Amino acid sequence: MGNDYLAHYGILGMKWGVRRYQNKDGTLTPAGRKRYERDIRTNLSKKKNSRIDTSKPDPNRWVKEDIERKKRVVDTSSDMVKQIQNIEKETRPRSTKQKMDLSKMTNKELRNRINRELLEKQYNDLFAPENKPRISKGREFAQKTLDVAGHTLALTSSALTIALAIKELKG
Numbered sequence: 001m002g003n004d005y006l007a008h009y010g011i012l013g014m015k016w017g018v019r020r021y022q023n024k025d026g027t028l029t030p031a032g033r034k035r036y037e038r039d040i041r042t043n044l045s046k047k048k049n050s051r052i053d054t055s056k057p058d059p060n061r062w063v064k065e066d067i068e069r070k071k072r073v074v075d076t077s078s079d080m081v082k083q084i085q086n087i088e089k090e091t092r093p094r095s096t097k098q099k100m101d102l103s104k105m106t107n108k109e110l111r112n113r114i115n116r117e118l119l120e121k122q123y124n125d126l127f128a129p130e131n132k133p134r135i136s137k138g139r140e141f142a143q144k145t146l147d148v149a150g151h152t153l154a155l156t157s158s159a160l161t162i163a164l165a166i167k168e169l170k171g
Helices: 030-044 059-090 107-127 137-170
Strands: none
Touching: 030 059, 059 137
16 A cells, blocks of 8 residues: 555644634633624524524534535635636627528529538638637636636635535544
8 A cells, every 4th residue: 555645734724722712621712702602692593492502612513613604605606606607608709690681692603602612611621720719808817817716716615525524523
């Protein structure tokens, strides 16, 4: 077996040894007190059978809820970027063909003209250099920004999913 392994180094931005909600002696940090009060407020607004136990603080649940909330935000943002990319694709400038009045041409003239156009098209497809359509600088910038945002959000979503899975496995 090789040296393949999975490493996890904590939550992004979290400092080593610094707890978010609970001190080492079990007392709540200011963020923990705020969170505990919020739990009590939300619990009071729920029906009795759907309330959670708030007799003692549960920092592990709070961390898990924070990660889940961040994942929802990232997923929503990712979906929004995909929708914007689709809108950008749909609004790209496209060429349109104008209808011609062919009522004055005979069938033979029409066939000869079509054959000639097809031959020219085949020749051009095989040998003519390709000209790319001009894209405005604003559209180009928006396209690059959306690509970067999409990739970043996809990676963040994956990282949050892994963090949630690790949290779930830890118990």
